Amino acid sequence: MQDKKNIGSYYTPIRLANFIADYCLENFNEDNISILEPSVGDGNFAAAISNNNQLNRFQNINLTIVEREIDELNKAIERCNPVVNLNSIHSDYLDFHNSDDNLYSLIIGNPPYVKSSLLADEQKDLCKSIHIYSGLKDKKINNIWTAFLVSAIQKIENNGVVAFVLPLELLQVKFSEEIRDLLKSSFDRLEVFMFDELQFQECKGQDTVLIVGYNHHQEQGTYYTTIKNIDELENRSFTLMQNISVSESNTKWTHHFLSPDEHQFLENLKSKLNLTTKYVENKAGIVTAANDYFIVNDEVVTKNRLRSYSKPIVQKGFYVNGSVTFENEDFEKLVEEEKPTYLLDFNKANPSKLSKSLVSYLEIGTDRELETRFKCRQRKHWYQVPNIAKQSEAFFFKRAHEYPKFLKNNAEAYVTDSAYMVESKDGYQIENIIFSFYNSLTLAFAELEGRYYGGGVLEVTPNEFRALPLPYSVVNDFEAYKENFKNKQNISEILSRYNTEILNTTLGLTSEEINRIEAIRTKLVSRRQKK
CATH class of the missing domain: 3.90.220 (Adenine-n6-DNA-methyltransferase TaqI; Chain A, domain 2)
Incomplete structure (x- = not known):
């Protein structure tokens, strides 16, 4: 199996997966539903869905799981309850996206977190094509998770739901701004669950957020809550609040950490001041x-x-x-x-008249092959730091x-x-x-x-x-x-x-x-x- 960093495999804790599955399935009253998990990993979401107490409400549940790592896919298959109709796909999800024309009632999961520098050129091209299809202007792919999220938006049914565990950078970095706008324009209702506790301890403290998007909903808007611990989720003791001033602006969604009154209070004060750039x-x-x-x-x-x-x-x-x-x-x-x-x-230093001491020190650098580093290669002489x-x-x-x-x-x-x-x-x-x-x-x-x-x-x-x-x-x-x-x-x-x-x-x-x-x-x- 590949290194976790290269494939972005940081698996969702089972208690969190159980809550998300149960919370999302409550929204469906149809007899037949179709569910897609685009990166199944070792199967926590698949197990949470196929062993959920609500399954007897449905006549037919089709569950499609996709995973590029065959050992992980097999683990997930073993954890699925035979009461669901399982369709397991051994494939890179980016390839599956192009070959699959189906729409789904629920798309659920935790997309891989892999930086662009670790992606193959073919993967980058596939990610770009997914972005372009949704009309995104920024074609540069910073991380693979954005393509998974945009793909889910494209593959959801009219009354469908998307529920993804995503890195907190969705809320706070510049390259996610278009993604945030796409989420707001694609869904009647968005729910943003932030966490006081780290959900992925092995991922170097990576903060995460749960996004639940509803294509159609009677109560429209963007709602948010901060979860103190997993018990609060399981007991349903959280309260979702609407922050219109944040939702309707281009501001970062980290402002959801504030109450609407606090946000408006700070923004009013900011409007009376010059910014640092003036000074x-x-x-x-x-x-x-x-x-x-x-x-x-x-x-x-x-x-x-x-x-x-x-x-x-x-x-x-x-x-x-x-x-x-x-x-x-x-x-x-x-x-x-x-x-x-x-x-x-x-x-x-004159390259043609280097002192003995400098030549000796430069040899230390060449022994370390510093001249082959990308930024050093851009220089006329690798050892001359610019600017x-x-x-x-x-x-x-x-x-x-x-x-x-x-x-x-x-x-x-x-x-x-x-x-x-x-x-x-x-x-x-x-x-x-x-x-x-x-x-x-x-x-x-x-x-x-x-x-x-x-x-x-x-x-x-x-x-x-x-x-x-x-x-x-x-x-x-x-x-x-x-x-x-x-x-x-x-x-x-x-x-x-x-x-x-x-x-x-x-x-x-x-x-x-x-x-x-x-x-x-x-x-x-x-x-x-x-x-």
Whole structure:
């Protein structure tokens, strides 16, 4: 059997599969129904369907299961109750999609999660054709699950239901935006089930969401709920709420984590502010293509006599915890701790007159075949890292745990692509921008506009950073603010201390309104960190 990562086989827990099967079968009153599971895996959904207590309500149930791994298909067949008419197909579902003209009452399952880079060219072409048939403009396939979902939309009967367990990125990433629009336009009613508990422990903390779409339904719209634990599903103690302001906008569906009142409250405040893009320019940091070779510690620089080629650099966000500035002494501390702090810049080295020390070091790289790496191959000389311009005024690290890191670059260091290089626009000061950034409203929108994944890590892309509302304020004493920030116990302490100064001054908010914003931010962070 192939590696799970390559085939995307992370199987749905049986208790969740049982709930989904039971919940969906309740919607059918017909004597005859047809069900398709496009990627059956080891058969949890097939077993949940064929052993469901509602089967005696139907005269005839046709269950089609498709699986490319024959051993898994055989396991699923063995788990099916003979009361259903089973049609088992040993095939890649993408091939089955084109050869099968049937429509189904219920399409159910957990599509594979496989990135485009792991797909064969033929699979990519099949995925694209499925997207194109549904009129999607974005032909690029980021992950195979999108083709499975779009295929299901194409193969469902007029009164049918689609129920898929999908990665949370459906709700929060840019490439899923067209898919979200397609879901809204295809179904009368959508139900979005989010989970406080991870459903797939072996999948590196991959958060998931259950989407149930009804082609026709008396109660139309998009409804959502957050499930605390599997017992809440089985006991049917959850409540589905409608969030019209989210459903009718182009916003990310992660905003469903908020109540309709909370969402409208934040959006009203955002509409009164300029976005970060008014105050800063930002671009990605330096991409070396081999950080462990081009970014080294002081010992490597000295040993290989490369001092003239070395430049100070910050490689990772956790090297700068707890401050709003990066100082020379911070850099020296990293050097003393033997962290990789020097970027090797060989752009000024004359290829025809390389020093012996540089030739020796380049041989280490060629022994590792670095010149064969994709990004190195794009360079005129593989060892010359491009885009090493001037150091930026500040940097913003794209990944964070407790809160995003936004620092003034007093050490004049370079930064890798783990961060964005930030420059203030004319008329604005970087100290004021950083001070203004750390308020509960901006940080709440960082949670909403960013995405999160394994371990509760928040990621904010350049476009998302530029789209954050910023209540621009003037800091009275940045040095004092810097010390307070550095000595804080946690970010809540800083927000409590400066929220009023920033949000009351710019928006005239009362203490009750500010406390409400902080409560929302805390809820979103707790949700991300699974607290």
